[in-house]
Amino acid sequence: MMSIALAEAPAFPTLAPPLTLRLRQETRDLHDRIEANARFARLMAPDLTMAEYSRLVARLHGHHAPLESALEAMAHRLPACLALHRRLNRRAALVDDLVALGYTPDAIAALPRCEALAIRSVEQALGALYVLEGSTLGGQLIARHLHATLGIGAADGAAHVVPHGPETGTLWRDFRLALDEGAEAAQFDPDAVIAAARRAFDVLDRWMAGA
Numbered sequence: 001m002m003s004i005a006l007a008e009a010p011a012f013p014t015l016a017p018p019l020t021l022r023l024r025q026e027t028r029d030l031h032d033r034i035e036a037n038a039r040f041a042r043l044m045a046p047d048l049t050m051a052e053y054s055r056l057v058a059r060l061h062g063h064h065a066p067l068e069s070a071l072e073a074m075a076h077r078l079p080a081c082l083a084l085h086r087r088l089n090r091r092a093a094l095v096d097d098l099v100a101l102g103y104t105p106d107a108i109a110a111l112p113r114c115e116a117l118a119i120r121s122v123e124q125a126l127g128a129l130y131v132l133e134g135s136t137l138g139g140q141l142i143a144r145h146l147h148a149t150l151g152i153g154a155a156d157g158a159a160h161v162v163p164h165g166p167e168t169g170t171l172w173r174d175f176r177l178a179l180d181e182g183a184e185a186a187q188f189d190p191d192a193v194i195a196a197a198r199r200a201f202d203v204l205d206r207w208m209a210g211a
Contacts (some may be wrong), residue, residue, distance in 0.1 A: 019183035070119040093160035127196025180201035
């Protein structure tokens with residue numbers, strides 16, 4: 001009788017893992033590829049040169065400036081709790097850094113721009129934001145390394161490294177919460193967010209590997 005009762009017992013639904021856990025697991029290969037990217041790998045090298053660093057900053061500006069503009073255009077479709085006005089500040093910091101590194105306004109305007117990552121949906125915006133926001137987490141370590149190797153800080157070429165300052169942890173935690181709660185409430189398609197994050201990682205990696 002016990003075996004029959006167990007066989008007839010209703011099955012409980014399996015809870016889906018939080019979206020942020022899925023994102024971490026399902027983008028790990030691309031995250032590892034980014035870390036192995038030659039430019040990013042050289043960033044933490046003990047013999048990093050100022051010329052290498054300047055080229056990296058210029059390349060990052062070419063990626064982040066158009067991406068932040070595209071995300072701003074989507075702000076009206078994204079949850080207000082994301083507080084985009086507090087997050088999309090890296091392109092301005094990168095301009096300040098480039099000026100500190102010797103670039104003129106005309107030279108900055110002439111830098112190549114990455115146009116490969118179009119943002120046309122909420123899911124694409126969230127996937128791109130996941131890549132941007134996650135990249136802020138190692139900023140303090142990078143900032144210390146740049147100070148030790150090149151003698152520069154936020155005022156003279158490294159402002160973009162810790163763009164959110166002391167708010168970094170809070171903004172990351174709030175972003176993860178918004179993703180998990182939004183996915184649970186079916187406000188967007190979690191699979192599409194993951195696909196968008198994978199594409200954003202791939203575009204960044206390819207762009208930084210370019211000339």
